[in-house]
Amino acid sequence: MGRGAMPDDMGRGTTPQTVAEALLADLARRGTRRIWGVPGGGSSLDLLLGMPRYGIEFVLAKHEGAAAMAALADAELTGAPGVVLTTKGPGVGNALNGLACASLERAPVVLVSDGFTPQQLGWVTHQVFDQRAASAPYVAGYATGVDAAEVAALLDLAERERRPVHLDLTGPAARRVPGIRTARHVAEKVAANLGHGAALLLNARRPVLVAGLEAAEPAAAAALRVLAEALQAPVLVTYKAKGVLPDAHPLHAGIFTGGTLEAPLMEVADLILTIGLDTVELILQPWRYAAPVVDIALRPFAVRYVTPAATLHGALAASLRSLHRAVHPMDWTLEEIAAHRATAERALAWEGDRGVSPPDIVRIAQQEARRAGLAPRVAVDAGAHMFSATAFWQCDAPRDLLISNGLASMGFALPAGIAAALHDPGRGAICFTGDGGLMMVAGELATAAATGAKLVTVVFNDGALSLIDIKQQSRQLPPAGVRWTRPDFTRVAEGFGLRGFLATDPDSYADALRAAFAHDGPSLIDVHVDPAGYPAQLRAMRG
Incomplete structure (x- = not known):
């Protein structure tokens, strides 16, 4: 997983002349290499015209919802915004399940749809519905491409919030002079940490690490592995966190869903470290464990399965490194972890x-x-x-x-x-x-x-x-x-x-x-x- 800068020979020495070109240049700078979709006859055509200049490939899908799913996967694999391109009306409607998916998978996906001009809305009703209201439940932001600065701010928002956004772009707006792209640095709000996770870890003898989707970021995954090996403690992973610790690693204890399979291991833990675990990853069952929880995440979640005893919010790698001062010998054995893993595999075979x-x-x-x-x-x-x-x-x-x-x-x-x-x-x-x-x-x-x-x-x-x-x-x-x-x-x-x-x-x-x-x-x-x-x-x- 990684993102690449725009190749030196793409767009060299050129200044975007339109909002459409400014969008493509900005996406290329962020590492986007493909746009997926089913184009319309408005701003879509301006974007298709400009993509080769910025080293962006267009993949013609057969349904906008599937295109959004592919864009979601691109975002997860590259770390750059994934992009889905649609026509107005039914194209937007078809893309909504993919947008909902991107929202709940915490992926920065950009829906770029053809839009209706204010003049058109004065007399057109064919294919017209409120496209902004339709996407609103799923997106972190909406814009119409007033200028390059607005486009850049929308892309910043998608990456910062790890959620989809909607650019509703008419043909005339796409061909508008873009203005100057100004960086809008918005300081991310960092929640105050609660309690003292290191003190809880210092007093633990049988901690369990539970890795979630936020831990799939490379630096976080590397820091998690270092901490797990220092503690010699078992690691459970959600579906989205598969590979954060290799399955073949002796500390890998299996899958965590919030269900029954992992219960024998969790029930003997005296501390649970949830690392990048998003509550959206858990199944519809109440939290069943009595051990205190240290929640290590990018930011707090409004809805929780369990109230943590301590929190560490911010960059995961830094939070994990801060716990090393509490590392001490634990009571787990590799044989015990292997036995749990084998028991779980037998239950599913x-x-x-x-x-x-x-x-x-x-x-x-x-x-x-x-x-x-x-x-x-x-x-x-x-x-x-x-x-x-x-x-x-x-x-x-x-x-x-x-x-x-x-x-x-x-x-x-x-x-x-x-x-x-x-x-x-x-x-x-x-x-x-x-x-x-x-x-x-x-x-x-x-x-x-x-x-x-x-x-x-x-x-x-x-x-x-x-x-x-x-x-x-x-x-x-x-x-x-x-x-x-x-x-x-x-x-x-x-x-x-x-x-x-x-x-x-x-x-x-x-x-x-x-x-x-x-x-x-x-x-x-x-x-x-x-x-x-x-x-x-x-x-x-x-x-």
Whole structure:
């Protein structure tokens, strides 16, 4: 993960002549390399014209919501603003789920939409609704591109708040003289720290570290690892924090969701350090632990699952370093941590007797990738299959696994996987998606084909909304509204120009993976899944 400056030969010696050019120049300076979307006929055309000059590639998506998901993944991978470009009216409406996702994943995504001029609004009603009001629940700010300074302030806001923003840009505004871009340095408010985290740590013998999405920033992840190793204390990670401590590290204790799986470890802790843990990452269950909590985060959260005994708010790396004076020998052993990790993995594992079990789908994929000398990132969709994907895919670094956790939106993994594959073609990517999630964004298979993305889409095809099906069964209700005839995704993929493979058992799945990894371009593997173990996984994770 990292951001690059604008190449020296892009825009050299030139001054932006319009607001559209000023926006592109500013995005390029911040490290944005792609804009995703479905353009309209207004300001979109001015932006498309200027993108090559500033080294920005446009990726034509098939739905604005998917484009926003891809922009979200870009933002997480680069640290720069992700950008989605839409027409007015239905384009804005279609993008809103992606904006909601970016808001709850804490990602700086910029929606640039065509807008209506005041004159047009005096007589036009076609496609007209209040676009500002429509995006307001999801964005930190809104602007109309008055000048370059307003645009810069909007981008600053997105990066500072780690939330999406909306630039509603008409054609005349896009072509306006931009004025002077002035830096607007706004001091970020830092909350007062509460209590004394170091004193609590000094008195602890069995602390547990819980890493969340804010810890995925490189400096924070590095500082967390140093502290964990100094303490020799176990580390649990949320889905968004996978790779903050490598899965293979002896202090890695597994996944934390706020559920049942991690409870045996948490219940014997005498102190809990939540490090960059955003409350949006936790499931809908009350906090169940009595140990005091030290909340180490960028800023306080308005809604909490637990009232912390102490807080350290500000840059995570600095906060973590400040705790080193409290380091002393702890009572944990590596054998105890390994035993917890192994117990959790056993609770989620099962061998299928029909098709391929979800744990095997994930493990075999990583096994075959390693045999091929590859280290792909993975993008994981919402659904029952995510339990296996997050538990059994081994991550070495932050953002090795991309997932919608705050919104938990289906339809995320395919556009995010395309973004990951284009971000680092040498690594490529795997998209783990359910059949339901894929059907929501199947048109983006055409986007994968058009971009030549080195992406393997693995479909957990069980003919159902499995997670909802499980909940329906748990209430002993008759099946209704959650199952369908399994689609033939192999033929769908081939129709869009991908290589398609069908896998009905572990051997045919491994063969398909080898062929897909050898293929120079996107492919899809339609895996017939044995869903029998999903209910037990759900009970193990959430009780």
